[in-house]
Amino acid sequence: MAKLMQVLSKTVRRFSSALYVTGDKAQSHFVVLTPYIDFDEIIKNKNDLLKSIQARKLKIDLDKIERRWNFFKMIDDHRTVLEFTKTEIHNLINKLKQEGEEQNKSDIEKLLVHVKLVKDDLKNVKEYSYGLEENANLGVLSLPNLLHHKTPLDSHTIIHEFLEQPKPISENHIQIGKSLNLIEYTNPTLCYLKSDAALFEFAITNYFQITLLNQGFTQFSNADFARSLVVEGCGTDYLDKNKIFTLDGSNNEINRLHVVGGASLYSFMAYFAKHSIQSTLLPLKFFTLGRKYSPGSGPDLLNLSQNTVGQIFVATSDNSNEIFDILIEQIREIYEPLNYHLRLVYAPAASLKVGESLKVSIEMFSNYSGKYVEIGYLSLYGDYISKRLLFTHGKERTFINVISGEILNVQRFLACALENSYNEKPLLPSLLQKYI
Structure with missing residues (x-):
């Protein structure tokens, strides 16, 4: 996990947006709305999207945006797993306490150590994922609309x-x-x-x-x-x-x-x-x-x-x-x-x-x-x-x-x-x- 944190710290780059505000910035800025973003749906039309980018003469690297999105989703999935793990450990601790706190004292202490490590990992992932989230979503929001079939590619x-x-x-x-x-x-x-x-x-x-x-x-x-x-x-x-x-x-x-x-x-x-x-x-x-x-x-x-x-x-x-x-x-x-x-x-x-x-x-x-x-x-x-x-x-x-x-x-x-x-x-x- 320590190696992953080092990679994240080198990868993260903060961006500013009025439209997409991450959780860390939401504490100081009122969030009116969060735009609907489904890159997995958008990328299904990758060829049409590339055609739109090229015809509009935009300097957008779609492959780079896709890589950033996939990396963010990987980290976000890891965060989900950690949150699930934390919940399950807490449930197990409560169950052991109900069965008898004294007789399960050793197991409970081990689980408490485990849940602390999970919480620390979860805190680090959340902290670093904000930048990844912003980076990935702003990349998707920078993409243009798909061209209508009547839109001429060269001249009017x-x-x-x-x-x-x-x-x-x-x-x-x-x-x-x-x-x-x-x-x-x-x-x-x-x-x-x-x-x-x-x-x-x-x-x-x-x-x-x-x-x-x-x-x-x-x-x-x-x-x-x-x-x-x-x-x-x-x-x-x-x-x-x-x-x-x-x-x-x-x-x-x-x-x-x-x-x-x-x-x-x-x-x-x-x-x-x-x-x-x-x-x-x-x-x-x-x-x-x-x-x-x-x-x-x-x-x-x-x-x-x-x-x-x-x-x-x-x-x-x-x-x-x-x-x-x-x-x-x-x-x-x-x-x-x-x-x-x-x-x-x-x-x-x-x-x-x-x-x-x-x-x-x-x-x-x-x-x-x-x-x-x-x-x-x-x-x-x-x-x-x-x-x-x-x-x-x-x-x-x-x-x-x-x-x-x-x-x-x-x-x-x-x-x-x-x-x-x-x-x-x-x-x-x-x-x-x-x-x-």
């Missing part, structure tokens, strides 16, 4: 196009917006919309709100903040300052507060984490219109830190593929009456986030750059997020399939609309004027 796949590609222009949306007094920048990543641009934002959000309600969605109101637990549960590194805003001065080292905006997947999952609903209520179809905050580089409308966004959130049981296709058709029904050229594409594996299994990008054409710009998207997550944040349904607590997406980014839409409509049509077509 166009599934729908509407109208012809607009003609090139010599000015970009920033120059157009400033010349028409539609945009005022306060810093490179924040701006005010003025005049017709402000009316455009008001009209387009009203249009989406009414159309989504007519399509059977229910409007939802979310908080602007989410904890690190939720951010990590959605598959985002909460320590990456390029991906998420974090409030300074938080005393909670592993579960900080992040500014995400009410129109985000994080804010929806902050509500539904550790939540179980009746199966008869599925599918749930929610949407919210509001602010989304994320680190931006500026100085154009395509890379702002604050955007007005339309986010949908759908929770379903086992028919997520069918519902995903229906949602794509509903997106077409929303956008085509606006009479702008756009296309819908399946995004390639390398551009997907770790939790996404399939993603459809809604793209408009930038006349100035000659490139397509993503103005929205719809993503299929399956039960990847639900297992991490314990979102379930029914008496058996079956994990829910999640479909969510930012189907409208007003500032990105406006950027393309300014270039698409320049010298050809008004920024506010007759359809949007009805919603002002």
Whole structure:
């Protein structure tokens, strides 16, 4: 056992996670939930998982994660044996005492020595297994979702196009917006919309709100903040300052507060984490219109830190593929009456986030750059997020399939609309004027 302890002490490496907190850290940090992790189930699809890792161009050593998991399970099994042994010895001591403590005194003393050795071994195994447990489970949690069979491995796949590609222009949306007094920048990543641009934002959000309600969605109101637990549960590194805003001065080292905006997947999952609903209520179809905050580089409308966004959130049981296709058709029904050229594409594996299994990008054409710009998207997550944040349904607590997406980014839409409509049509077509 001493040799095993030496091996453990050299192998253990501590990691920090808001999502998975081991027993030793639970004494100083409140544990909201423990994610569902079944690596033995995951590894059954090892070939598909390797394909997902390679296609996403992730630097993950699956064999190393598997070895760590197997080593942790071996130590955990040894801990179980020690606990069983300790219990059995105590039972035997009690039995001997009942039969006659004096006449069994010698045997009882031997058993007491034995149980002390077992307790010492058990204490050492528990102490060192915390690091192994964290190491193994965080390795499993770093694995990406399996790719959907429709996800292209190399380049995007166009599934729908509407109208012809607009003609090139010599000015970009920033120059157009400033010349028409539609945009005022306060810093490179924040701006005010003025005049017709402000009316455009008001009209387009009203249009989406009414159309989504007519399509059977229910409007939802979310908080602007989410904890690190939720951010990590959605598959985002909460320590990456390029991906998420974090409030300074938080005393909670592993579960900080992040500014995400009410129109985000994080804010929806902050509500539904550790939540179980009746199966008869599925599918749930929610949407919210509001602010989304994320680190931006500026100085154009395509890379702002604050955007007005339309986010949908759908929770379903086992028919997520069918519902995903229906949602794509509903997106077409929303956008085509606006009479702008756009296309819908399946995004390639390398551009997907770790939790996404399939993603459809809604793209408009930038006349100035000659490139397509993503103005929205719809993503299929399956039960990847639900297992991490314990979102379930029914008496058996079956994990829910999640479909969510930012189907409208007003500032990105406006950027393309300014270039698409320049010298050809008004920024506010007759359809949007009805919603002002």
